Amino acid sequence: MESFGTRLHRTVTERGPLCVGIDPHPALLARWGLDDDVEGLDRFTRTVVDALGDRVAVVKPQSAFFERFGSRGVAVLESTIRQLRNAGSLVLLDVKRGDIGSTVRAYASAYLDPSSPMYVDAVTASPYLGVGSLAPMFELAAEHGGGVFVLALTSNPEGAAVQRARTADGRTVAQTVIDEISQLNKGAKPLGSFGLVVGATIGDTGHDLSGVGGPLLAPGLGAQGAGAADLRTVFGSSLAAVLPSYSREVLSAGPDGTALRAAADRVLGECRAVLAAR
């Protein structure tokens, strides 16, 4: 069985380094002329899948925007996941799960066990109950060829107070997360299956990402104010592993499929120019 890292490396080589998020904000539904209900949600996500599922390397549904409609919204999420997988995109579910280990095991089976209706290629996870508490996710991901993206330095301004606090050995909390994920990826070629989330908005923080060996998901581009050029500042010599992620910047071009594809192509071109110049 191929690892997530291998599959991601191949898909990014074929399609380009881009992740597009499906974040059906109420304002976007309104802008697309859709009602803020399950039918609007379903129409929105089908349009995105039809436009981008066969050309974008990674698509990242944001679970919160589906969960807010209850079980019918979750049913749309399950259907969206199936459609994306059929179209060839890798599906990264943004759920930012984290808990005590025994509960993390249940989350892992919900998202990373191939027999689950919500089975995806990778999930986001929060390490702030301790990276070790996520071990069941790492184990199930490794067993079934899945991936886990762990929050390290998030794109929101509130994250810094916690993530950049110093531990007893002088490293920041985020650097301890980075170092633990680096260990998990040791020896993985061409790319490890355990990624980190590092916001494109954070500037040069001096964190050492050089040993990660896995993908670096970079949200915060577009609507949150960062641009492709910021990737150079944030990631420096680790640019090769960066997977830029855009949601509203691309989605606001819809509902026209041609316009959505043009928006995705535009941001991919902007990022490629920066990533290729490394």
Ligand SMILES: O=c1ccn([C@@H]2O[C@H](COP(=O)(O)O)[C@@H](O)[C@H]2O)c(=O)[nH]1
């Ligand atoms: O540090 C983080 C981690 C996750 N996100 C998520 O990414 C998208 C960003 O959406 P935009 O419309 O491109 O701003 C959203 O789902 C966040 O929950 C993040 O922004 N920052």
